[in-house]
Amino acid sequence: MLGVRVGDRRPAVGRVADAGGRLRALLIAPPGAGKGTQAQRICAHFGVADISTGDVFRREVAAGTVLGKEVASYLDRGDLVPDTLVGEVVRQEIQKALDATGGYLLDGFPRTLPQAEAAHAIAVDMGIAAHAVVTFDVPRAVLLERLMGRGTSDGRSDDTEATIRHRLEVYDAQTAPLLDFYSGQGMLVRIAADQSIDEVTKVTIAALEEAMH
């Protein structure tokens, strides 16, 4: 995928990426771990599209689209948007990313087991496979400190204390188990992300370059 190592599964038809190709990776990390910041830097380095499901949903809400109206209350509460609404959005974004840049970094997807299954199905349909799944390890106290600070500085409506705590609980319950799953597939790259922004970028890029070879 997405969940399959390059070379494991090569459908006879459809868009088959060459074994190397541009970076295709997933980024799974808790709120406050620095996903958004690092995703931009990693994508700039590898020349691939940054697909942030959180950003996609926030744009839809801001634009007042039908999808935006459906997802707004989930975002405000810090709950996950239902899997059925996420899968189609991601499929379209991946297709756009591949057409535009030949690769992608998925930032914030998958977050549940059904989403991981959807990711797998999309990859098989498109004849692609991810090089790696990256996660950022950051102590809980540091996450909380960063998130509380961010709410006052960038004004995200889901960065209030109660919502932040809830998003972390949702991460632990629904998303963290995916790390064992990807680790079992030999795809997981763990980055100690309680370091400077530059250091995390450097270490992550090096790990991804390694995973692509």
Ligand code: ADP
């Ligand atoms: P953070 O990880 O800091 O909470 P994101 O921008 O990744 O920020 O996500 C913000 C919100 O967008 C989530 O709380 C959730 O409501 C929604 N969201 C983003 N990605 C997904 C996803 N893959 N599945 C369901 N909901 C999502």
